Amino acid sequence: ELCLMKKLCCSCTFLVLVALMIVSNIFYALTAPFLPPVFEAKDVDEGYVGLIFAAFSISSVLMSPQVTRLSDRFHATTLVFWGLVLMGISNFFFGIIEDMNGEAAIVSVAIALRLVQGVAGALLNVSCYSLASMWWPNDVEMALSLLEACSGIGMILGPIVGSAIYTGLGFKFSFYLLGASLVPIAFATYCFFLRRIKRADSDFVDAASLATVSDAEKISVVSTTDVAEEVQESQVTNWSLMKDRRVIFACLSGTLAFFTDTQLEPIFARRLEDFSMSTFQIGLMFTLIPATYIPTMLLIPYIKIEKRTILIVSAFLLGCATFLNGPSELFHMPGDKLYLIMMGQAFTGIFIATLSIPALPEMIDASEKNYSEREVQRVHSLCAGLYNASLGLGQTLGPTISAVLFAAVGFRLTQDIIAISCIVFAIAYLLFGSELRICGGPREEQPTEQQVQLNEKL
Numbered sequence: 001e002l003c004l005m006k007k008l009c010c011s012c013t014f015l016v017l018v019a020l021m022i023v024s025n026i027f028y029a030l031t032a033p034f035l036p037p038v039f040e041a042k043d044v045d046e047g048y049v050g051l052i053f054a055a056f057s058i059s060s061v062l063m064s065p066q067v068t069r070l071s072d073r074f075h076a077t078t079l080v081f082w083g084l085v086l087m088g089i090s091n092f093f094f095g096i097i098e099d100m101n102g103e104a105a106i107v108s109v110a111i112a113l114r115l116v117q118g119v120a121g122a123l124l125n126v127s128c129y130s131l132a133s134m135w136w137p138n139d140v141e142m143a144l145s146l147l148e149a150c151s152g153i154g155m156i157l158g159p160i161v162g163s164a165i166y167t168g169l170g171f172k173f174s175f176y177l178l179g180a181s182l183v184p185i186a187f188a189t190y191c192f193f194l195r196r197i198k199r200a201d202s203d204f205v206d207a208a209s210l211a212t213v214s215d216a217e218k219i220s221v222v223s224t225t226d227v228a229e230e231v232q233e234s235q236v237t238n239w240s241l242m243k244d245r246r247v248i249f250a251c252l253s254g255t256l257a258f259f260t261d262t263q264l265e266p267i268f269a270r271r272l273e274d275f276s277m278s279t280f281q282i283g284l285m286f287t288l289i290p291a292t293y294i295p296t297m298l299l300i301p302y303i304k305i306e307k308r309t310i311l312i313v314s315a316f317l318l319g320c321a322t323f324l325n326g327p328s329e330l331f332h333m334p335g336d337k338l339y340l341i342m343m344g345q346a347f348t349g350i351f352i353a354t355l356s357i358p359a360l361p362e363m364i365d366a367s368e369k370n371y372s373e374r375e376v377q378r379v380h381s382l383c384a385g386l387y388n389a390s391l392g393l394g395q396t397l398g399p400t401i402s403a404v405l406f407a408a409v410g411f412r413l414t415q416d417i418i419a420i421s422c423i424v425f426a427i428a429y430l431l432f433g434s435e436l437r438i439c440g441g442p443r444e445e446q447p448t449e450q451q452v453q454l455n456e457k458l
Helices: 002-028 031-041 046-070 076-099 103-135 140-218 224-232 245-262 268-275 279-285 288-302 307-325 338-356 359-368 373-409 411-433 449-457
Strands: none
Touching: 002 076, 002 103, 002 140, 031 046, 031 076, 031 103, 031 140, 031 268, 031 279, 046 103, 046 245, 046 373, 076 103, 076 140, 103 140, 103 373, 140 279, 140 288, 140 338, 245 307, 245 338, 245 359, 245 373, 245 411, 268 279, 288 338, 307 338, 307 359, 307 411, 359 373, 373 411
């Protein structure tokens, strides 16, 4: 009965999470194609543009661990609701930027709105990842792949929908319309779907607790499992998880993936203007990465290769793809060939997917074996928070560093530098994080601190 209840709730949860990921990423993707030209028209310094785009991720990184703490007090569905509301409010007020004058005022308002967007993104993403890992504990990679595929759909639809509305209504009223529409959507979603999921989740937990108590009454012998749970209790923290090299390199993989993706946000539209593209055409170019990102997401669960191997190879190939984004000045590729840039974007989408999606399952696999079953849910929640924080860190560094490099050396050399960084990371991961020897067999796994304490207690 418990399995049936969980299965029924999973179907509802999955559909709602799918819709949430699509909608939230549509609104997130609205800013990249349309804000940079407005900032350029108002003579906003390029360094500030990078900071504005990075503000989203700074806020997301700082907020992600707090979402894990909030989830101890509030159900994930409540956090999702407030994430939708804040996302709508922030998008609505982006419309006022068109009527503003003065660099300081524009930058201040834009940064504030991006910070609010980051809080909304953290509430939505961490809660969705946490729900997915709890409802699909044995298929985390599949669940995450499906959610990220839906995220990619939102990233595709964002520029397309935004470009269509932008053509008819202009910058200001496009953001007014889209931002205002998300708030009632949030209330409707909570009333008709999220509350039901919350109620079903509570019923499932209560039923599971009763079953556990019933079983416990039948067993009067104190087992070693009880001792183990006592030792492990309250030992799961972000810092304890980060002591594992596998967790660290998995986090860095997610950071690198989103760094490589978001570094294009403040500078790619400027590069495409060299080809005399219209705003609508630029918006379509921003859909190339999600267009290959989505199908790759769906294929990842069927790749029967160790996750660390996938991450290492993906980092290397992502570096190779980034050389095409320039195209590479270091390798003397022709800079006026748009098809090379399009190829680079397509391959970048593929390898961003294979570098980011296996990261969370790798973190969970590395962590949950060190803790008791009682702590597994918290391990999943903390891993989801760390994962989202690592992605947010990449989103923070990407626009900031790329904007600085763009101002210093131009677009093509910026892509060369980032490509080399990806390849260097792949080599470092192979040497220090893969637990492989260049000569000989695999390294023996050393017992963790928790395992040592458990053995001493037993």
